[in-house]
Amino acid sequence: MTQAQQHEHVAAREKVLEVHNLHVTFKTFGGEVKAVRGVSFDLYKGETLAIVGESGCGKSVTSNAIMGLIPQPPGRIENGQIVYNGKDLSKMPKKALRKIQGMDISMIFQDPMTALNPTLTIGEQLTEGIRTHHGLSKDEAKKRAIEMLNLVGIPNPEERLKQYAHQFSGGMRQRIVIAIALICEPDVLIADEPTTALDVTIQAQILELFASIQERMGISIILITHDLGVVAKIADRIAVMYAGQIIEIGTKRDIFYRNTHPYTRGLLNSVPRLDLLEEELKPIDGTPPDLFDPPVGCGFAARCPFAMDVCEHVEPPATYITEEHRSYCWQQDERAKGLFANY
Amino acid sequence: MNDKILEVKALQKHFSLERNQTLKAVNGISFDVKKGETFGLVGESGCGKSTAGRTIMGLYNRSGGEVLFKGQDVHKKTDKERHQFLRQMQMIFQDPYASLNPRSTVYEIIAEPLLVHEIYQSKKELSAKIYELLESVGLNRDHANRYPHEFSGGQRQRIGIARALALDPEFIICDEPISALDVSVQASVVKLLQRLQKEKGFTYLFIAHDLSMVKYISSRIAVMYLGKIVELTTSEQLYHNPLHPYTQALLSAIPIPDPDIEESRRRIILEGELPSPIDPPTGCVFHTRCAHACEACVTVEPTWREQEGEHFVACHLMDDSIEMGKPLRVQQEV
Numbered sequence: 001m002t003q004a005q006q007h008e009h010v011a012a013r014e015k016v017l018e019v020h021n022l023h024v025t026f027k028t029f030g031g032e033v034k035a036v037r038g039v040s041f042d043l044y045k046g047e048t049l050a051i052v053g054e055s056g057c058g059k060s061v062t063s064n065a066i067m068g069l070i071p072q073p074p075g076r077i078e079n080g081q082i083v084y085n086g087k088d089l090s091k092m093p094k095k096a097l098r099k100i101q102g103m104d105i106s107m108i109f110q111d112p113m114t115a116l117n118p119t120l121t122i123g124e125q126l127t128e129g130i131r132t133h134h135g136l137s138k139d140e141a142k143k144r145a146i147e148m149l150n151l152v153g154i155p156n157p158e159e160r161l162k163q164y165a166h167q168f169s170g171g172m173r174q175r176i177v178i179a180i181a182l183i184c185e186p187d188v189l190i191a192d193e194p195t196t197a198l199d200v201t202i203q204a205q206i207l208e209l210f211a212s213i214q215e216r217m218g219i220s221i222i223l224i225t226h227d228l229g230v231v232a233k234i235a236d237r238i239a240v241m242y243a244g245q246i247i248e249i250g251t252k253r254d255i256f257y258r259n260t261h262p263y264t265r266g267l268l269n270s271v272p273r274l275d276l277l278e279e280e281l282k283p284i285d286g287t288p289p290d291l292f293d294p295p296v297g298c299g300f301a302a303r304c305p306f307a308m309d310v311c312e313h314v315e316p317p318a319t320y321i322t323e324e325h326r327s328y329c330w331q332q333d334e335r336a337k338g339l340f341a342n343y
Numbered sequence: 344m345n346d347k348i349l350e351v352k353a354l355q356k357h358f359s360l361e362r363n364q365t366l367k368a369v370n371g372i373s374f375d376v377k378k379g380e381t382f383g384l385v386g387e388s389g390c391g392k393s394t395a396g397r398t399i400m401g402l403y404n405r406s407g408g409e410v411l412f413k414g415q416d417v418h419k420k421t422d423k424e425r426h427q428f429l430r431q432m433q434m435i436f437q438d439p440y441a442s443l444n445p446r447s448t449v450y451e452i453i454a455e456p457l458l459v460h461e462i463y464q465s466k467k468e469l470s471a472k473i474y475e476l477l478e479s480v481g482l483n484r485d486h487a488n489r490y491p492h493e494f495s496g497g498q499r500q501r502i503g504i505a506r507a508l509a510l511d512p513e514f515i516i517c518d519e520p521i522s523a524l525d526v527s528v529q530a531s532v533v534k535l536l537q538r539l540q541k542e543k544g545f546t547y548l549f550i551a552h553d554l555s556m557v558k559y560i561s562s563r564i565a566v567m568y569l570g571k572i573v574e575l576t577t578s579e580q581l582y583h584n585p586l587h588p589y590t591q592a593l594l595s596a597i598p599i600p601d602p603d604i605e606e607s608r609r610r611i612i613l614e615g616e617l618p619s620p621i622d623p624p625t626g627c628v629f630h631t632r633c634a635h636a637c638e639a640c641v642t643v644e645p646t647w648r649e650q651e652g653e654h655f656v657a658c659h660l661m662d663d664s665i666e667m668g669k670p671l672r673v674q675q676e677v
Contacts, residue, residue, distance in 0.1 A: 054525040199387035204596035229598030232605040270530035272559035283531035
């Protein structure tokens, strides 16, 4: 593909969801936590966007905000828009929101053990959403539920519908959670650490399932994870978050091979690789900043080996390396070019 | 000269459940750990690796077999001998949130083993030792009077490590020491463990489910499945020449953080899930999920044999005396 064609390709893609300058805070006894500080990204039709980062970076808060799952109070969406189908979800009345969330945008969670209700049968939980949103009759809903269980690879679905969550293994439960999320045929699926609680051989099964579902249903997936291996496998684009902000976003290959932000690099250097011998791990020194009182400048400045004066005082602006690849780092500024030629 | 610090021989640990059922968590595992090495024990949840670690430490009574530490049976010690033995073998636990007493200061936590073993006579010596330990794990003396909740996960794990080091042990069992931590913090804790090993000559038994990290830190690795060790070799051999079908599937299931490699990799997808250790499969425990399984695997238990130098495996495929029949199923690959 030539550069021009690539541009056309980008422009032709249909945006499903847009997040603009999202700010989310939580009031606690200790003060106000600024959990998400100005996050913006678009989600295109049929793609998988991975949001990666370490605990406390705001990746789950971002996805919960899209899903309307921020408890208010103590949480508050201070600023920003979440635009789906031309409508701003963050300003919609609750009732209208219910129609979108769960039907057009749905979510699966990390822990399949607690995401299911232990006192309801799998069948009841599967059909709840579709009966509420689509008003299907009991029999129709059941038929649909059986189809879904087949789709996610659960054998004997008719029998299994009558069973309870504890009668399934962890991997099977996650398949059920996925079936519940997909039964209303959403446009967007938010998966928050969907395989973190599972063993690797089961994780491999679930990742295959994601790929086949996406191919069949054409949904867009936002994948929240800290596992860079999983991201390398199934993501199309990656957003790296740190201290409540996206610090770099681009295609999978931009982030893995053409990354520009020192934190992205640090993250990649700190995971061991199965296929390499005698590699050296390079941990990132220090700890993330306190989000009660976030730094004025770049959030990563205190841990960054290349930090300059400006990093501590002024937040770095977005630099577009390509149309799709943007980075928030002062190193990318024209005036800093050449300073780091030796690194 | 005997350079084996730990010998585990046909160790079993069974738990009795109600209705006369037994859960065979560890069902006859054997391996040696050499002095100064890091021996990795990997497997998925429920394979018995943590139970194995705890039984080796003597936290559980064994059901069969024996554990020899420097030639002495760990489970046959009198209380007094055990007390002495604990100065030589210590453990680091998985959960840095649950393994530190929230009502004790860091000072008290690290002082406890030293006080129990009455190592220092004066308070001054004790404090000096505690400050030295804190510094050796990358904390400082100002941290001594704080409580565990004031620390991040990685710092807490460092406190746990300092406590394990307090008695100057020779052998440390690390039970999933990093799996509760963020990736960048994992790297720094692993680096710390490596540095301490270099400085003080520790021997580690490193128990984890994350094969990439185990491969990074260990010289030899044993792979467990359903209470048994299915393969044991050097970490290099394990990656380049895995012989057991379970090891092969496990390796192929671990995603590699590199898109070009990841997208072109061949992946063996294991069918089904781990069988119950209450009623493990007959013959080879892996036959219910193995792509190469045939009649013999269902009926005959594979023997533990040395394949080439230091490469042990329990699989009929490697055993010429076993007639492999028609496979029971077809292997799935993606």
